[in-house]
Amino acid sequence: MTEHPVIRHPAAGRQGGSIGIDIGGTKIAVGVLVGEELHEFRSHPTPETGWASVLDAVAALVLPLLERFPETDAVGxxxxxxxxxxRQRVLFAPNIYGFTDVPVVQGLRERLGVNVSVENDAKAAALAESGLGAAQGSSSSVYITVSTGxxxxxxxxxxxxxGFHGVAGELGHVVSVPGGPVSGAGQAGTLEAVASGTAIARDASYALNREVSTAEAFALAQSGDRIASRVVQGAMTRIGLAIADLQKMLDPEVFVIGGGVASVGPYFFEHVQAAANEAAEGFARPQIRPALLGSQAGVIGAALSALIDRAG
Structure with a gap:
């Protein structure tokens, strides 16, 4: 069994435990939060055959954990x-095939036989990073994940x-380039459509006239390739502009960025910070930090959300 960081969120110490599930466009990750420790962190590819298959895959991962950790009585x-x-249904998940108006809570309760809480994955990660990660100790923070979306x-x-309708924080669906590429949600020019890992790979492949992954686009840019640099720097600038807008509107203490694209490291953060500083000139300078919890953030946050919901 792999050991993971100690969890010190107030909800984590409550009696019993919870299982966190993070369903992404490419993989499903799960883990068990018992007391102050996260155990059994593992992942599996996300099925591409519709929402029922996704919930079946989740059940196949979680049921053995419920047997092994009988003290767990909540699933997030x-x-x-x-x-x-x-908070009973997912309205749509643009990066998961067939995931529109899905009764997630009912579907997983039927498959698992335990209480289930559902949360937007980025909100769950924000909860984890705020209580346990890079934003720990701050009174206000914004978590941004830059990955498939x-x-x-x-x-x-x-x-x-x-938010009032439960959808606050959908930064990826804010229009960044009017009339730009259409996103998986069917909207033109959103930040996700022009600055996500998917968008970077698409634009780099087009510009270089061959198939290029997001990781390769960044590697080429850092090695001095002029075309790849234009693609990735355009994406990073748009992310920085979005952060500057949020700084002006919400004035949070800190921004935390995670996700696969952010794992590029200093090159990514330096460019995003510079773009944000320039766009926020005359206002508070955005404080941007790398996420600390990595691929575990969504799982930890989902587990914490279930514990908080259980406590009422």
């Missing part, structure tokens, strides 16, 4: 898309902000 699941106001979560005065 994070999904990359907006959640219904009553772009998502975000907002913590204000120590509490996760979902």
């Amino acid at each position: 699941v994070g999904i990359p898309g907006p959640i219904s106001q009553d 772009i998502g975000s979560g907002i913590v204000l005065n120590g509490r996760l902000w979902r």
Whole structure:
């Protein structure tokens, strides 16, 4: 069994435990939060045959964990898309095939036989990073994940902000380039459509006239390739502009960026910070930090969300 960081969120010490599930466009990750420790972190490819197959795959991963950890009595699941106001259904998850108006809570309760909480995946990660990660100790923070898509979560005065309709923080669906490429949600020119890992790979492949992955695009850019540099720097600039806008509107103490694209490291953060500073000139300078919890953030946040919901 792999050992993982100690969890020191107030909800984590409550009696019993919870299972966190992070459903992404390419993989499903799960883990068990018992007391103050996360155990059994593992992942599996996300099925591409519709939402029922995805829930079946989740059940196949979780049922053995429920048997092995009988003290767990709550399950939290994070999904990359907006959640219904009553937090029972996923309205749509543009990066998961067939995931539209899905009764996630009912579907998983039927498959697992335990209480289930659903949360947007970026909001779950925001909760984890705020309480346990890079934003720990801050009163307000914004978490942004830049990966297959772009998502975000907002913590204000120590509490996760979902908004009146439950969809606050959908930064990836904010229009960045009017009339630009169409996103998986069917909207033109959103930040996700022009600055996500998917968008970077698409634009680099077109510009270089061959298949190029996101990782290769960044590697080429850092080695001095002029065309790749234009592609990735354009994406990073748009992310920086979005952060500057949020700084002006919300004035959070810190921004935390995670996800596969952010794992590029200093090259990514230096360019995003520079773009944000320039766009925020005359206002507070955005404080941008790399996420600390990595691929575990969504799982930890989903598990914490289930514990918080259970406690009422």
